[in-house]
Amino acid sequence: MPCAPFHLAWFVSRGYGPKAWRYDWGGDPSRWMMPDLFVDLARSMERAGFDYVMMEDSCNVPYTYQGSHDAYLKYAMAAPKLDPAVLVPYMAMATRRIGLVTTLSTTEYPPFLLARLMNSLDHVTEGRVGWNMVTGSNDGGAQNYGMDRQIEHDERYDRADEFAEIVTRLWESWEADAMVLDREAPLFADGAKVHPIDYQGRYHSCRGPLSAPRSPQVRPVLCQAGGSARGRRFAARWSDTIITAVRDVGAMKATRERIRQDAVALGRDPDGIKVLFLVDPLVDHSLAAAEDRRRILEADVALHADQHLASLSRLSGIDFARFPLDEPLPKLTSNGHQSVVDHFTGRTPRELAMRAELGIRFTGTVEQVAGMMEEAMQEAGGDGFLIVHADFTRRYVAEICDGLVPALQRRGLTRRAYEHRTFRENLLAY
Numbered sequence: 317m318p319c320a321p322f323h324l325a326w327f328v329s330r331g332y333g334p335k336a337w338r339y340d341w342g343g344d345p346s347r348w349m350m351p352d353l354f355v356d357l358a359r360s361m362e363r364a365g366f367d368y369v370m371m372e373d374s375c376n377v378p379y380t381y382q383g384s385h386d387a388y389l390k391y392a393m394a395a396p397k398l399d400p401a402v403l404v405p406y407m408a409m410a411t412r413r414i415g416l417v418t419t420l421s422t423t424e425y426p427p428f429l430l431a432r433l434m435n436s437l438d439h440v441t442e443g444r445v446g447w448n449m450v451t452g453s454n455d456g457g458a459q460n461y462g463m464d465r466q467i468e469h470d471e472r473y474d475r476a477d478e479f480a481e482i483v484t485r486l487w488e489s490w491e492a493d494a495m496v497l498d499r500e501a502p503l504f505a506d507g508a509k510v511h512p513i514d515y516q517g518r519y520h521s522c523r524g525p526l527s528a529p530r531s532p533q534v535r536p537v538l539c540q541a542g543g544s545a546r547g548r549r550f551a552a553r554w555s556d557t558i559i560t561a562v563r564d565v566g567a568m569k570a571t572r573e574r575i576r577q578d579a580v581a582l583g584r585d586p587d588g589i590k591v592l593f594l595v596d597p598l599v600d601h602s603l604a605a606a607e608d609r610r611r612i613l614e615a616d617v618a619l620h621a622d623q624h625l626a627s628l629s630r631l632s633g634i635d636f637a638r639f640p641l642d643e644p645l646p647k648l649t650s651n652g653h654q655s656v657v658d659h660f661t662g663r664t665p666r667e668l669a670m671r672a673e674l675g676i677r678f679t680g681t682v683e684q685v686a687g688m689m690e691e692a693m694q695e696a697g698g699d700g701f702l703i704v705h706a707d708f709t710r711r712y713v714a715e716i717c718d719g720l721v722p723a724l725q726r727r728g729l730t731r732r733a734y735e736h737r738t739f740r741e742n743l744l745a746y
């Protein structure tokens with residue numbers, strides 16, 4: 317049986333921050349804060365029929381590694397970053413169909429403010445925005461918002477459940493026909509069709525209604541990546557798309573099946589959640605040329621292991637400078653990304669550094685990599701891939717959007733044209 321068509325997205329790891337600033341093809345690194353690269357990315361992705369671009373975010377200059385922010389600033393690792401919500405209108409102005417997902421944390425925003433921002437973005441993009449629902453992870457981030465430390469892991473998700481309940485109710489607080497626009501009456505909006513939500517929860521409360529009408533998608537596309545047991549339950553309840561980092565093709569199928577079972581257990585249609593797997597493709601004119609580039613990248617990681625250990629320290633709250641580089645780690649627990657730390661036991665810090673960059677690696681010509689993606693997706697059973705390549709350049713974007721994706725299209729694996737107008741409709745089209 318041929319492989320069914322699948323979805324494509326792009327994960328902009330390290331968010332709205334400097335990209336490839338140490339590399340050729342990286343452009344002028346002093347202008348990393350301008351939206352141009354991201355606008356060009358969105359345009360190229362739309363030409364290639366991608367479903368969405370997802371902008372990662374975090375909100376602090378970390379200091380977990382060696383108790384100092386120096387390593388983070390030395391490598392521009394997790395800082396600096398601008399607010400990715402600012403990019404959405406820029407990318408929207410340059411495109412017509414692609415979905416634009418921004419990350420906003422439930423421990424940093426009050427629910428009303430977030431509901432209002434997403435509703436505004438959904439209006440101005442005419443139904444193309446999505447929210448990556450994150451709960452925050454490190455203490456330094458929490459300290460920027462007046463807390464001493466991050467809220468306990470599972471409780472963050474309990475609060476996030478309430479949070480999501482409030483924002484979704486706010487998005488629906490104006491009925492679909494509440495805006496009447498009768499000039500003679502006059503009646504701009506019908507008060508009987510606009511409803512306070514009067515939510516009183518354990519962690520949050522909100523009167524409502526939202527201060528603007530329903531947006532084209534009503535509920536922007538909800539995206540989630542929780543990997544722990546509690547995180548998965550949250551994701552299965554709310555998400556339209558789940559993004560997941562698995563180590564190899566073998567784990568794809570099991571992960572997707574588990575998510576689909578979680579969805580069914582909560583009374584949801586499993587086809588209403590699109591599971592996208594992180595993949596890091598590297599293509600060139602020959603297998604040897606692509607492998608050579610991969611080797612150069614890996615050599616750089618080996619040379620700068622501290623950069624990647626600093627990143628893992630930020631995610632987990634564990635200072636990896638405390639452990640000898642080549643000795644197996646003891647069992648660790650984390651109040652940060654629990655599911656990430658579960659894989660660390662018994663590995664050495666150096667091994668972790670070498671694998672710190674996310675995504676299954678596929679390396680070869682465009683035809684070879686398209687074949688690997690086809691085989692992997694056939695095995696997993698759906699629903700798509702999320703490209704990640706932390707230090708991407710315009711050259712890399714062209715290689716993927718104008719090289720690899722056309723090869724996927726020739727095989728009938730990804731769309732050539734958008735089926736619908738809004739992000740959610742396109743995501744759920746197949």
Ligand SMILES: Cc1cc2nc3c(=O)[nH]c(=O)nc-3n(C[C@H](O)[C@H](O)[C@H](O)COP(=O)(O)O)c2cc1C
Pocket residue numbers: 327371372373374419448449450451452453540541542543544545546547548559560561594652653654655656
């Ligand atoms: C692809 C991917 C993207 C993520 N993006 C963000 C992000 O932008 N900001 C953030 O704070 N956490 C982000 N996370 C972390 C997740 O929201 C979640 O905390 C993590 O996967 C661990 O889940 P757990 O806490 O349930 O173990 C991301 C995770 C993955 C796999």
